[in-house]
Amino acid sequence: MREDTRTRIQEVALRRFTEQGYEATSLREIAEELGVTKAALYYHFKTKDDIVASLVEKRLIELEKLLEWVRSRPKTPETRRELVERYAADLRDSRHHGIARFLERNQTALRDHPTLIKIRERMMELISELSESGATPTERVSYSLALFALHAGKWLLKEDELPEEEIQKATVEVALRLLDA
Template identity: 60%
Template sequence: MNIRERTTTESAFAPTSAEERPRDTRTRIQEIALRLFTEQGYEATSLREIAEVLGVTKAALYYHFKTKEDIVASLVVRRTAFLDQLIDWVRDQPRTPEVRREAVRRYAASLTSEGYHEIMRFLERNQTALKNHPDIGQMRAKMVSLCGHLVDPTAPPEVRLKGALALFALHAALFLLPDEDLTEADRADAALKVALELIDA
C-alpha cells in the first residue's frame, strides 16, 4: 500500500500493537472501498470485490462491515461529529459578525484534514446512488442546521442565501478551481476570502 492510500481516511488508525491489528484492517477496508467507490461507482462495487482487492475472505470483511452502507457511514462519521461540535459552539454564541466569521474559519480549517478531498470526490461522483443513504442525509441536514445558526432567520431571503453560500463556497473551490498552477493552499485561501465576503454580506 502506498503513502497516498494510507492517508485517504483516518491515518491515525496505524497499528502500534497486536491489539490494534483489527482496527488497521478496518482502515484498509475503508481506503480500498473509498478508492473503488470513486473510480468505478458505489453501485458497481461489491463487498466481494473489496474483499478480493484487500486479499481477505468476504467473511473477514463482514467482521468489520456488514454492508456497503456501513462502510459509507464509517467514512463520514468524523465529518458528522465535527458538524455537531460546530453547531453546538455556534448555538452558544451571540449572533455577531465576529462569531459568523469565526465559524466560517473553523469550517474552512476542517476541510484541510487528511482524506477530506478523497471523500468529497467520492460523494460528488456518487450523488445519485447515495441520495437515500441515511447518514448522508443526516450530514446534509446538519449542514442546513449550521447555515440556520449562522444567519438571522428573520433576515431577508437573499441575506440568508448568501450565508448558506458562504459554506458551500469553501467546498466549491475543489471543483471549480481545477487550475494546475494552483496549490491546495491557493484554493483554500481563495475560497475563504469569498466565504468571508458572503457571510459579511
C-alpha cells in the same frame, strides 16, 4: 507494521466510492484490490452500508460539535466569520476532506442512509445559523453559498494547478466576502 485489514478496507472503499460512486463499486472489486475475498470483508463489516456508516460517523460528530459551538455564540458577523474559518479548517484536515468529497459525490445514491440523512440535516442547520431570522432571500443565498464555496474551490481550480495552500486561501476569501452581502 502493516495496518489492520479493517482500516485498509475503509481506505480502498472510500477511494473507490468517491471516484466511481457507491453503487458502481462492488465488494468483489474492493476485496480484489486488497488481495482478499469478499467473505473476509463480511468479517469486518456487517453490510456494504455498514462500511459507509463507519466512514461518515466522525464527520457527523464534527458537524455536531461545530453546530453546538455556533449555537453557544451570539449571532453576530464575527461569529459567522469564525464559523466559516472553522469549517474551512475542518476541510483542510485530509481525513475530513476525503470524507467530504465522498459525501458530495454520493448524495443521491445514499439519500436513504441514516447517517447521511443526519449529516444533511446538520448542514442545513448550520446554514440556517448563518442567517438571522430577518435576513432577505439574497442574504440567505449568499450566506449559504459561503460554506459551499469552501467545498467547490478544490475542483473549480483543478486546471490551474495552483498550490493547495493558495486555493485554500482564495476559497476562504470568497467565502468571507459572501458574508458581507
